[in-house]
Amino acid sequence: MAVAKLFCAATKSVSISVHPWFNSAVTIITDERCTGYARAGHPENPRRVAATVARLQSQTELPLNWVTPGENVSDEIILRAHTPAVLARLKIPEDFDADTPFFDGISSYARASVSAALDALKIARAGENTFSLMRPPGHHATSEKSMGFCYLNNIAIATLEAVATGTKRVAVFDFDVHHGNGTEDILLNQPGVEFFSVHQHPSYPGTGEVSVGRNCFNYPVWPNTSRETYRTKLIQALDDLRSFRPELIAVSAGFDAYARDPLAEGTLLAEDFYWLGKSLRELKTPFFSLLEGGYSKDLPELILAYLKGVEGK
Numbered sequence: 001m002a003v004a005k006l007f008c009a010a011t012k013s014v015s016i017s018v019h020p021w022f023n024s025a026v027t028i029i030t031d032e033r034c035t036g037y038a039r040a041g042h043p044e045n046p047r048r049v050a051a052t053v054a055r056l057q058s059q060t061e062l063p064l065n066w067v068t069p070g071e072n073v074s075d076e077i078i079l080r081a082h083t084p085a086v087l088a089r090l091k092i093p094e095d096f097d098a099d100t101p102f103f104d105g106i107s108s109y110a111r112a113s114v115s116a117a118l119d120a121l122k123i124a125r126a127g128e129n130t131f132s133l134m135r136p137p138g139h140h141a142t143s144e145k146s147m148g149f150c151y152l153n154n155i156a157i158a159t160l161e162a163v164a165t166g167t168k169r170v171a172v173f174d175f176d177v178h179h180g181n182g183t184e185d186i187l188l189n190q191p192g193v194e195f196f197s198v199h200q201h202p203s204y205p206g207t208g209e210v211s212v213g214r215n216c217f218n219y220p221v222w223p224n225t226s227r228e229t230y231r232t233k234l235i236q237a238l239d240d241l242r243s244f245r246p247e248l249i250a251v252s253a254g255f256d257a258y259a260r261d262p263l264a265e266g267t268l269l270a271e272d273f274y275w276l277g278k279s280l281r282e283l284k285t286p287f288f289s290l291l292e293g294g295y296s297k298d299l300p301e302l303i304l305a306y307l308k309g310v311e312g313k
Contacts, residue, residue, distance in 0.1 A: 025063035026307050027123050028056065029116045030133040037103040043263060043295040044149040049135055055300035056133075062304075062311055069116040069134070073157075078114060080160040081153055081186045083144050096146045110136055110151035117154035120288035121162055124248065129281075129310050130288045131253070133303070137292040139180035139252045140205060148178070148205055154290050155252050156186040162248055163192050171196065171246035175234065175276060176254020176292040177264040179208030179218065183252065189213045194244045196237045200225075200257070200264050223265035230257065230267055231275070238279055249287035251280065255294030255302040263295050270298070270305040277309025 030053060035046035056064060075087065089096070090107035103109070116132040123130040132154070139155055140148030155172060162170050172187065174180040174197040184207070187193050194215045201209050201220035208218045217240060219233045241249070255273060257266030280287055289310070294302060 025065050025129070026311055027065040027067060027128050027130040028133050029067055029069055029119050029123075029130065031068045031112060031116070034109060034112060034135045037106065037109055039101050039103075042101065044135065044137070046135075048294065048299055049133055049291075051297075052133060052300040052303050055304060056307075059304060061313055062307055065128075067119070069112055070119050071115065072108075072111050073114045073118060077118070077161055078111075078152060078157055080164065081143060081156045082141070086141075086144060086146060086152070089146065090151060096151075097148075100147055100149055100151070106136075106151060110138075113138060113154050114152050114157050117158040117288075117290050118161060120290060121158045121248075121250075124286045124288035125167075127286065131303075131307060131310070132288070132290040134291060137254075138290070139174060139176060139183045139254075139292050140178070141182040142185040143182075145182075147182070149293075150182060153182045153186055155180075155250050156183050158288075158290075159187060159193055159250050160190070162250070163190070167248050168192050169244065169246045170194075170248050170250060171241045171244050172250045172252065173237065173241055173280070174199070174252035174254070174292070175257065176252055177257035177261070177266045178204050178254065178293060179220075180252055180292075181205050181207040184208070184212065184216045184218075188216055190215065194241070194246070196241050198230075198233050198237050200266060203264055225267060227267050227269065227272065231272065234276065234279075238283070242283060246285055249280065249283065249285050251287055251289040252292045253289040253303075253306065254292035255296075255299055255306070258294065258296055258298065258302055260298060261294065261296045263293070270302055273302050274305040274309040277306040278312065279309070281310055281312055
């Protein structure tokens with residue numbers, strides 16, 4: 001099925017009614033335009049989003065609201081997290097590194113992902129469950145550099161916006177199999193923020209072996225760690241996050257710790273991602289989730305499992 005057809009019946013701009021977070025449908029933020037760039041053979045490809053949209057459209061177990069991102073985000077908001085040089089570099093037609101190609105219009109694509117993250121923040125604050133199903137991802141982009149398939153750091157930008165607009169305690173929880181080095185770089189020692197990352201080590205990008213600063217806590221797991229041990233690390237991170245008593249949780253939702261993902265040696269299964277969604281729900285704190293990694297053909301099923309946990313199904 002053509003990418004445009006996958007989206008046309010799903011996404012529309014709607015006004016979102018507010019319900020208690022524990023009863024609400026999940027709002028999916030996505031836009032077919034995010035599938036408009038690709039490089040042959042690159043694992044971060046349009047099908048990640050398009051196939052997930054198709055799967056979520058076809059399922060009947062979860063009530064879903066569908067919205068498109070709002071207007072373009074201002075430079076002022078982005079520049080809380082990144083240097084002006086990062087924005088300027090997005091317009092220079094040269095690859096950023098071997099993993100992070102330049103594409104025509106990549107600045108607009110990256111800004112749209114940021115816009116979706118900011119919309120997810122607003123929706124979570126309004127009491128709704130929400131998931132940003134966009135690309136490019138963001139958690140490897142540092143304050144000074146685009147890298148690792150990531151151009152702008154969506155989760156860090158949204159977190160700093162939350163702090164700037166009155167949220168006193170924000171936790172960032174990153175369960176992508178790769179360390180969120182960019183998020184750590186941007187949020188290091190940021191007042192009112194704590195960062196919790198469970199990830200494989202050693203692995204790309206080589207960081208995250210130990211906790212750093214006053215607020216960045218890392219929970220590395222060895223390649224091919226058993227599911228039970230992996231879950232123990234996730235539980236430890238969630239327990240520590242709970243102790244922080246956040247008012248809001250921002251989730252970097254990467255699905256590449258899956259046992260059959262081609263880019264790492266994780267061991268988690270679909271039921272583990274369901275458990276993660278359910279565990280976050282049980283914290284009874286508003287939260288929003290942004291898609292990071294996940295490169296297997298089973299990504300749509302993994303996201304659906306996670307959303308079922310978020311919704312309590």
